[in-house]
Amino acid sequence: MNVPVRTRIAPAPSGSIHVGNARTALYNWLFARQNEGSFVLRVEDTDAKRASEEAYRGVLDDLTWLGLDWDEGPGVDGDFGPYRQSERTNRYQAAALGLVDRGHAYRCYCTREELEQRRAAAHAERRPGYDGHCRALSDEETRSFEADGRASVVRFKVPADRTISFEDVVRGTITTQSAQIPDFVIQRSDGSPMYMLATSVDDVLMNITHIIRGDDLISATPRQLLLRNAMDVFDVPVFAHLPLLVDERGRPLSKRWGDVSVRVYRDGGFVAEAMVNYLALLGWSYDDRTNVFSIDDLVDKFSLERVGRNPAAFDIAKLEWLNLHYIKGMSIENLAERLVPFCTRAGLDADSRAGREILRSVAPLLVERLRRLDEAPPMVRFLFEDPEPDEKAAAALGGRGEYLAEAAASLAGLEKWTTPAVEEALRALAAERGLKPKQAFQPIRAAVTGTLVSPPLFESLEILGREKTLTRLRAAA
Ligand code: GLU
Ligand code: ZN
Numbered sequence: 001m002n003v004p005v006r007t008r009i010a011p012a013p014s015g016s017i018h019v020g021n022a023r024t025a026l027y028n029w030l031f032a033r034q035n036e037g038s039f040v041l042r043v044e045d046t047d048a049k050r051a052s053e054e055a056y057r058g059v060l061d062d063l064t065w066l067g068l069d070w071d072e073g074p075g076v077d078g079d080f081g082p083y084r085q086s087e088r089t090n091r092y093q094a095a096a097l098g099l100v101d102r103g104h105a106y107r108c109y110c111t112r113e114e115l116e117q118r119r120a121a122a123h124a125e126r127r128p129g130y131d132g133h134c135r136a137l138s139d140e141e142t143r144s145f146e147a148d149g150r151a152s153v154v155r156f157k158v159p160a161d162r163t164i165s166f167e168d169v170v171r172g173t174i175t176t177q178s179a180q181i182p183d184f185v186i187q188r189s190d191g192s193p194m195y196m197l198a199t200s201v202d203d204v205l206m207n208i209t210h211i212i213r214g215d216d217l218i219s220a221t222p223r224q225l226l227l228r229n230a231m232d233v234f235d236v237p238v239f240a241h242l243p244l245l246v247d248e249r250g251r252p253l254s255k256r257w258g259d260v261s262v263r264v265y266r267d268g269g270f271v272a273e274a275m276v277n278y279l280a281l282l283g284w285s286y287d288d289r290t291n292v293f294s295i296d297d298l299v300d301k302f303s304l305e306r307v308g309r310n311p312a313a314f315d316i317a318k319l320e321w322l323n324l325h326y327i328k329g330m331s332i333e334n335l336a337e338r339l340v341p342f343c344t345r346a347g348l349d350a351d352s353r354a355g356r357e358i359l360r361s362v363a364p365l366l367v368e369r370l371r372r373l374d375e376a377p378p379m380v381r382f383l384f385e386d387p388e389p390d391e392k393a394a395a396a397l398g399g400r401g402e403y404l405a406e407a408a409a410s411l412a413g414l415e416k417w418t419t420p421a422v423e424e425a426l427r428a429l430a431a432e433r434g435l436k437p438k439q440a441f442q443p444i445r446a447a448v449t450g451t452l453v454s455p456p457l458f459e460s461l462e463i464l465g466r467e468k469t470l471t472r473l474r475a476a477a
Pocket of ligand 2: 132134
C-alpha cells in the first residue's frame, strides 16, 4: 500500500523568508504536488523572543507571493493541527515527560558555571559537550536540588555504542556513531521545547514522509532519529538534504534578516515566476542546458535525484535575466497591474482608475525594457505629475527656449495627435534647424518628462496628450 506523501516547510517567523528556506519550501512543494501529496506549513515559533505577529505574517506572505500554497497550516485546517509550534507546547511537554518516565531522558540541574568549569577540565581529555553528570543522580540529590529551587533542563540520554545510519537521497548513506553525540537538551528550564524535540515530535505526529531541508541540518538528523526511536517510532522518513547556498565568492549566504530575504527581491522588482524558476535551479538541474521552467514544468520535471551535492552559487545576473524574460512574456494588463504597488510606493497615484489607465497605456513601451519592476516609476512619473527637471534634464534645457517654443508651435498645428504625426513634425523641425537627433530631441524629452531616461519619446508624447505636451514645452521655453 502506498503511503500518501507528506512534506513540510518549517520556517521560523523571521519577517521574510530567507532565500535558502524559500528554495527548501519550493522543493517540498514541488515534490508534494508531483506526488499528489500534501504540503504542510508548520511555523516554528517556539523561540518567543523572535516571534512577533508581524514576523509570522511576513513569512506567510512570502510563501503566498511565491505561489507555494499549503494544504495544511495556518489558515488551512487539517487533521494534524495546530500548525504553530507555540500552540503545541502541551504535546512537547508530554513527549519530554514520557521520555523521562521511560528512562530515555533525565533532568539536569547543572548551572552554567558548573558546566563551564567541568568543560574546561574535560577539554584536556578532548571530550566535547555535556559529560553526563546528571544521568545518575540519586533520589536524595534530586530532592535536594529541587528543595533548593534549582532550575533544570531535560536532556536526552544518548544510548551508548549505537551506529546511526540513514540514506539521504542527495548525499547517500550517512553514518554517525552515538559516542559522537553528547546528551543534548530537549526542554529548556522554562518548559519550552528545544528545536530538536519539537521538530521530532511534530514530524512524527504530522506523519511527515519526506524531510527535505538544507544540509545545515544534516547533523540534526541522527539526533532526531534517536529521538524517534525513543518515542517508539521505527519507520524512517525519506531524507534529502539540499546543498548549501553560497555567494559568488563561495561564502555561505548569510542568514541575517534582510540581505538575502525573499522580501528584498520582491520589493526590488523581481517577479514571482522568475524567483521560483531561479530558486528551482539553485541545486537542481534538468539537463544542464534548459534554464526556463514555468511552475507547471517544474511540477512535471523536478526530481530529488537530480539535486546536486555541490554548493549552489547565487547568481544575481541569472535572476535578472530570468526576470526580464518573464516580464517580456507578460500581457499588458498583467504588467500594468503589477506596476501599481511599485508606483504607489514611489508616491504616484497609481492605485486608482485613472492611474491604472495610465499604466495600461504606457505598459507596451515598458514590456520589452524593464529588467525589474522597480525601474518603472521614474520612467512613468511624467504621466502622473508635472515634472521637476532633474540635473541632467536641466542641463539639456539650457539655452534652448526658442527652439522649444518652435517645437510647441509645430506640434500645436498637428491635425492628428499620433506617434507618427508627432515624429514627423519633430523630425521636420530638426532638419530645418540642422540639428542631429540627440540635439533636437533631448531638450524636448527634458522639458516634457523632466528626465532623460523616459520611454521612447514620440510614443511618450502621444500618451501624455497634446495639451500637457504643449503646456510643458511652453513652460520650459
Ligand atoms: N526551523 C528550521 C529552519 O528554519 C527548519 C527545521 C527543519 O526543517 O527541520 O531552519
Ligand atoms: Zn547536569
